Amino acid sequence: MSKHFTALADLSVPTIMALLDRAHFFFHQTTSHLPRVLEHKVIANVFFEPSTRTRISFEMAAKRLGAEVINFDLSNSSVKKGESLYDTLRTLEAIGSDALVLRHADDRIFETLGPKLKTPLVNAGAGKHEHPSQGLLDLFTLQREFKRLEGLHIAILGDIRHSRVAGSMMLVAQRLGIKVSLCAADEFLPVQLPGNCSKQTLDHVLPDVDAVMCLRNQFERHEGLDMDNAAFHRDWGLTSARAARMKPSAIIMHPAPVNRGIEISDELVEAPASRIFQQMENGVFVRMSILEWILKRDSL
Amino acid sequence: MSKHFTALADLSVPTIMALLDRAHFFFHQTTSHLPRVLEHKVIANVFFEPSTRTRISFEMAAKRLGAEVINFDLSNSSVKKGESLYDTLRTLEAIGSDALVLRHADDRIFETLGPKLKTPLVNAGAGKHEHPSQGLLDLFTLQREFKRLEGLHIAILGDIRHSRVAGSMMLVAQRLGIKVSLCAADEFLPVQLPGNCSKQTLDHVLPDVDAVMCLRNQFERHEGLDMDNAAFHRDWGLTSARAARMKPSAIIMHPAPVNRGIEISDELVEAPASRIFQQMENGVFVRMSILEWILKRDSL
Amino acid sequence: MSKHFTALADLSVPTIMALLDRAHFFFHQTTSHLPRVLEHKVIANVFFEPSTRTRISFEMAAKRLGAEVINFDLSNSSVKKGESLYDTLRTLEAIGSDALVLRHADDRIFETLGPKLKTPLVNAGAGKHEHPSQGLLDLFTLQREFKRLEGLHIAILGDIRHSRVAGSMMLVAQRLGIKVSLCAADEFLPVQLPGNCSKQTLDHVLPDVDAVMCLRNQFERHEGLDMDNAAFHRDWGLTSARAARMKPSAIIMHPAPVNRGIEISDELVEAPASRIFQQMENGVFVRMSILEWILKRDSL
Structure with a gap:
């Protein structure tokens, strides 16, 4: 088994369930009673793309378990002097980082560089395909709400094709018995759909789903595309009218940051059905679980 | 009482005196004997304006008491992706920050956002009105020097109108029995003066004051204004000639960073009467006191 | 003796040997058994030039020994407000930093500002002359390989004149009985050569040397110079053909970051003879030694 934490697609179902169980254990501790299992470990956060949320979530997870964190600041880095990514990671390995959160x-970073590194890499949203810690926190959020995963039905809406969050979820949902309805214009759908995923209109599936997962509109990836935000919201977004048609038990999810009024109506962000800020809370517990697993697997 | 640390104006005199007393307690410990009262706490430094001095002072205070610190780097933040300030703060709350130093x-940040957040906010210089941790360190510096506050007479000179440092001091001085003389051109004076504050010429009050508090000329806020630095220094600055007319026991203060040769003569910055660098030292002790109070108030 | 760690030129041979011995001691500990000798110390990393590698190496050394680290981020600093370097360092001293890694x-920073500061300064590559922690790690690397320093013969190639790495090595090598051959075009040689250093062609000395120390081509310092990288590599770089003529026991060193294919052939960077990434590993141990020495000298 790879020493890296690269993709949910690489993990067996029992491993995924064990990671989630451990996250629930951490969730039930008060912060001062969390086991300091990562004491004397030093974890490097290596962020070549800006992402405060994910970086800080990993930093919090590491510190709560007793680890030290070194933040690698891209803008101040030797990468400017023309150093290759490989040399940068090998440097962080050589100085004794216990894990690299990347x-x-x-x-192709994990495929091409992973095998050359002894230090475990943790995918904190690399490339276009997977964002596995986000996938895990989405599963955790569903479990925390419904006490189960099998048999749930979730709708994903928005720019699914360009979303690594959706990528992680679609791939793992099939193996966990989660039914996925993809609700988006054709140009935002993946070219190939996994077996348990089908294209649906949101209005059709709304009364049946247990969760609506909104994605962030990635404006920065649609340069040149003439997006009409109001039209997008009306045609493809989660409006208040649509939310009113959800089951009383159903929840609203979003990986954040949120474009209020575009993929989701402003007043839904903190509506009773929303778990958006709870997802961020949950993210710290699953990242504790990931870091412990990657660093202490041999002794667990 | 608000769970936030927003303004000295909101604190009772006994609370202010208790915060100062506790700062004196910390001041008298050696660093290795400081009580680790903030162990297992994680404090987020959230700086949307650059301020190395204040950020580092809070970071030092937190670490000396055993807390962990997460620095929120604006330039790398999701704010770039259009996220609102509220969403950013809610995110930092959701991931489990124990306090947000802001x-x-x-x-209006404290008025509008404060009530929506469960996590205590600490004002590290927000807005134009108050910079309460600086106000507290100024009081601490006066106490350390004179063993009392009541009956002291201080002169404030420079750009008083645009200074949140002066704002905090003027408001609190009245309640503590400190007499304040404001020595500045009319365009630099506040529109309304608190009761204990009066406009004076520096030359008139110099022989009587216990402390001269110079303010930093905020060039960046005077865009377009044609400032003649030499004339300003001659007319409104603390020159060596003026300093020579102070009482032997009187001290010179400045919140720093200093514009040497403008609001204060270069050779006065480290003159025997100057407490400018001592103020920075004192700042760490009052910030320890603030962080402990905000985080441990219920158990104190 | 100066309280600062400024230059290898200032240290006696017994001091240098003691620092190296202590680094070997740290090297032989597992990370969880390293003595936490710097607990309750707070070290400020003050980097006015970008250098991820050195900053992170010092940060790792400090944290492994139990110290806290405050990173001073230049881009966010008050230096922008026109504050002098002296005032910045005095501020970091005033808030209670136990050491400033600079x-x-x-x-002239150490000459002019050193005497005015009570807090020990550690040269992390300041100015053009010395980079003493790099010099120490180069010595450590030679010791780790050859169990001795005296009698070794090393070749330095590349832009020797502009290299503070070469500066530190040339000055100390003479006192330690290391013979140095400088292999570079005249415009890259120092104006004056220390006694044990002589100009040589690399091809002439290759079969005799114990180590070849390649330097990084400092493109940023050669603005306007018309550099032909391929010609430089052919005439002055360590090519594979040249490396094949080295003794079987000889090693390849480079302070990094590496310009692959310019001063050194790409395939040599991780060749069996290369100690380039091991040097980065070694850097943490010598920096532990430096920090302990600077902070605990009185009690050692």
């Missing part, structure tokens, strides 16, 4: 635009 | 240009 | 372009 964010980078390049898809 | 620097921001907006005056 | 990187700055100015050569």
Whole structure:
């Protein structure tokens, strides 16, 4: 098994369930009673793309378990002097980092560089395909709400094709018995759909789903595309009228940051059905679980 | 009482005196004997305006008491992706920050956002009105020197109208029995003066004051104004000639960073009467006191 | 003796050997058994020039020994408000930093500012002359390989004149009985050569040397110079053909970051003879030694 935490697609179902169980254990501790299992470990946060939320979430997870964190600041880095990504990671390995939490635009980073590194890499949203810690926190959020995963039905809406969040979820949902309805214009759908995923209109599936997962509109990836935000909201967004048609038990999710009024109506962000800020809370517990697993697997 | 630390104006005199007493307690410990009262706490420094001095002072205070610190780097933040300030603060709350130390240009941040947040906010210089941790360190510096506050007479000179440092001091001085003489051109004076504050010429009050508090000329806020630095120094600054007319026991204060040769003569910055660098030292002790109070109030 | 760690030139041979011995001691501990000798110390990393590698190496050394680290981010600093370097360092001293690890372009920083500061300064590559922690790690690397320093013969190639790495090595090598051959075009040689250093062609000395120390081509310092990288590599770089003529026991060193294919052939960077990434590992141990020495000297 790879020593890296690269993709949910690489993990067995029992491993995923064990990671989630451990996250629930951390969730039930008060912060002062969390086990300091990562004491004397030093974790490097290596972010080549800006992402305060994910960086800080990993930093919090590491510190709560007793680890030290070194933040690698891209703008101040030797990368400016023309150093290769490989040399940068090898440097962070050489100085004794116990794990490298990595964010980078390049898809092939784990395939090409992973085998050359002894230090475990943790995918904190690298490339276009997977954002596995986000996938895990989405599963955790569903479990925390419904006490189960199998048999749930979730709708994903928005720019699914460009979303690594959706990528992680679609791939793992099939193996966990979660039914996924993809609700988006054709140009935002993946070219190939996994078996348990089908294209649906949101209005059709709304009364049946247990959760609506909104995605962030990635404006920065649609340069040149003439987006009409109001039209997008009306045609493809989660409006208040649509939310009113959800089951009383159903929840609203979003990986954040949110574009209020575009993929989701402003007043839904903190509506009773919303778990958006709870997802951020949950993210710290699953990242504790990931870091412990990657660093202490041999002794667990 | 608000759970936030927003303004000295909101604190009772006994609370202010208790905060100062506790700062004196910390001051008298050696660093290795400081009580680790903030162990297992994680404090987020959230700076939307640059301020190395204040950020580092809070960071030092937190670490000396055993807390962990997460620095929120604006330039790398999701704010770039269009996220609102509220969403950013709610995110930092959701990931489990125990307190948010906040620097921001907006005056209404505490009024409008404070009530929506469960996590205590600490004003590290937000808006134009108050900079309460600086106000507290100024009081601490006076106490350390004179063993009392009541009956002291201080002169404030420079750009009083645009100074949140002066704002905090003027408001609190009245309640503590400190007499304040404001020595500045009319365009630099506040529109309304608190009861204990009067406009004076520096030359008139110099022989009587216990402390001269110079303010930093905020060039960045006077865009377009044609400032003649030499004339300003001659007319309104603390020159060596003026300093020579102070009482032997009187001290010189400045919140720093200093514009040497403008609001204060270069050779006075480290003159025997200057407490400018001592003020920075004192700042760490009052910030320890503030952080402990905000985080441990219920158990104190 | 100066309380600062400024230059290897200032240290006696017994002091240098003691620092190296202590680094070897740290090297032989597992990370969880390293003595926490710097607990309750707070070290400020003050980097006015970008250098991820050195900053992170010092940060790792400090944290492994139990110290806290405050990173001073230049881009967010009050230096922008026109504050002098002296005032910045005095501020970091005033808030209670136990040591200031300093990187700055100015050569005279230690001479002019050192005597005015009570807090020990550690040269992390300041000015053009010395980079003493790099010099110490180069010595450590030679010791780790050859169990001795005296009698070794090393070749330095590349832009020796502009290299503070070469500066530190040339000055100390003479006192330690290391023979140095400088292999570079005249415009890259120092104006004056220390006694044990002589100009040589690399091809002539290759079969005799114990180590080849390649330097990084400092493109940023050669603005306007018309550099032909391929010609430089052919005439002055360590090519694979040249490396094949080295003794079997000889090693390849480079302070990094590496310009692959310019001063050194790409395939040599991780060749069996290369100690380039091991040097980065070694850097943490010598920096532990430096920090302990500077902070605990009185009690050692």
